[in-house]
Amino acid sequence: MRKPVTGPMSGEQVYDLTIIGGGPAGMYAAFYAGMREMRVKVIEGKDELGGFLHTYAEKMIWDVGGIPPIRCAALIQQLAEQAVTFDPTLVFNQRIEGMIRHPNGLIELLTHTGARHLTRTVLIAVGRGVAELMRLDVEGAERYELTNLHYTVTRLDQFRDKRVLISGGGNSAVDWALELAERGARVTVVHRKDEFRAMERNVGAMRQAVQVFTPCRIVRLHGEQNRVHAVTLLHTSTGCEERIEVDDVIVSHGYSRSEDTMVRWGLPLEDGMLRVDEHAVTSLPGVYAAGDCSIRPGKVRLIAGAFNDAVLAVNSAKSYLEPEADGMAYVSSHNELFRERNRQLRES
Ligand SMILES: Cc1cc2nc3c(=O)[nH]c(=O)nc-3n(C[C@H](O)[C@H](O)[C@H](O)COP(=O)(O)OP(=O)(O)OC[C@H]3O[C@@H](n4cnc5c(N)ncnc54)[C@H](O)[C@@H]3O)c2cc1C
Structure with missing residues (x-):
């Protein structure tokens, strides 16, 4: 050398x-x-x-x-x-x-x-x-990152039978929605646009398997002791807000x-x-x-x-x-x- x-x-x-x-x-x-x-x-x-x-x-x-x-x-x-x-x-x-x-x-x-x-x-x-990970742009979101607000999913089984809200419209969001639904999770997907940036076939399957809200985004997180237990959603086309109870929130907003x-x-x-x-x-x-x-x-x-x-x-x-x-x-x-x-x- x-x-x-x-x-x-x-x-x-x-x-x-x-x-x-x-x-x-x-x-x-x-x-x-x-x-x-x-x-x-x-x-x-x-x-x-x-x-x-x-x-x-x-x-x-x-x-x-x-x-x-x-x-x-x-x-x-x-x-x-x-x-x-x-x-x-x-x-x-x-x-x-x-x-x-x-x-x-x-x-x-x-x-x-x-x-x-x-x-x-x-x-x-x-x-x-x-x-760089795109974090959820909602006040106080970082407080829940160590508990039940997730930016990635490493163990699908941890969501078995849970109420899971997924925010995002790409392949990862759609794949996670399908895989968690298969494991008995009650999944809601929210995406700020009507169209998803994911494989068409998977988007179709997701729409059959889980509740999907579009165009819609998370505007508030409600928590206790550093765990989110509910989320307020804004349906952006109507301006209506809706609160839903959750066990976990998964954010998949890309990079x-x-x-x-x-x-x-x-x-x-x-x-x-x-x-x-x-x-x-x-x-x-x-x-x-x-x-x-x-x-x-x-x-x-x-x-x-x-x-x-x-x-x-x-x-x-x-x-x-x-x-x-x-x-x-x-x-x-x-x-x-x-x-x-x-x-x-x-x-x-
Ligand atoms: C969703 C998705 C799934 C994929 N699945 C597959 C698959 O199944 N099989 C497959 O073969 N390919 C897959 N790919 C493609 C594969 O990920 C890429 O081809 C591969 O990562 C390219 O490697 P790279 O080293 O060129 O770049 P990268 O993996 O992007 O690595 C670049 C590195 O450079 C660093 N860097 C950037 N700018 C600077 C800087 N200015 N100074 C210092 N460091 C810097 C970054 O931090 C990063 O670590 C997939 C891609 C995507 C988006």
Whole structure:
């Protein structure tokens, strides 16, 4: 492995590759860049690896090659474990907001905290930005978040036979309504619009299975000892209010995403994504993009697509730094890097 390089300021260590974003693309890139014996740093705007997968952590994933149906939370765990195989430096809670190229070719990444990171190449793997949960915009709602006001559902069985109000109109809201109704919950769904943004077939099934109020929204929560026990709804087309008793409230209002970040980096965008060539190369030398933030012919917006992008981008970065290096990593099955680890695994 190459000797550590220090930067022009403060003796700071310079990485071969800095990956912005710790979603599937960033995590797999961290692993693969380790196979290419690169010094890697991953900078993630949130406090954990996983990226957008956290927004559907309770769902089952079927379409990642070689992995039988798996709960998304477990897939995140496995991806994160693989990502740290070669001990990359991980930096959390720092959002990259700017990029400066120095005359010596080094790239300096600027974060929202004022911290700076020096690197020889950059892989942008920011997906559709840092996803922030849209909380219920009703006075005092946060008081109930530790008890019976939920923003995600991890154990469906906890709602068995309960009166559950779901607020939201996307796939998650509709799926939860159907799954809870199947478990005997008495479900009411409220959505501020008449149309749902979910699969038509599921919306039809939901309308058959549960009570649906549209256009309608929660305007007040009534609680005791930090538990909500009733909700006032406003039917917005009539202006009428209605109070209903509940055991639990589930809010599924989606996520806001900092999609404008890349604009501030001065990179050309197409439909809000970074245009890359077939090798994941952007218009800036030494800067690559992978995963959902990138666009190119044949781009696959899936976890499997993010892995493939990551390999392309890392190989491009490696060739940029060492033009004489092989175009791709040596296959893992015969790779000397794994000899000792294979021995340990076989013996354990
Ligand atoms: C509802 C839904 C269900 C899906 N189901 C499946 C499925 O079943 N199978 C499948 O293969 N795919 C599925 N997908 C698609 C899959 O989630 C995406 O293709 C995948 O998450 C893309 O990974 P990514 O690493 O490119 O981006 P992301 O997962 O979005 O990760 C990007 C990361 O970058 C971080 N970040 C963003 N901006 C910055 C910044 N400025 N500085 C630092 N960090 C930053 C974010 O916090 C995030 O952690 C689904 C998508 C949705 C919306």
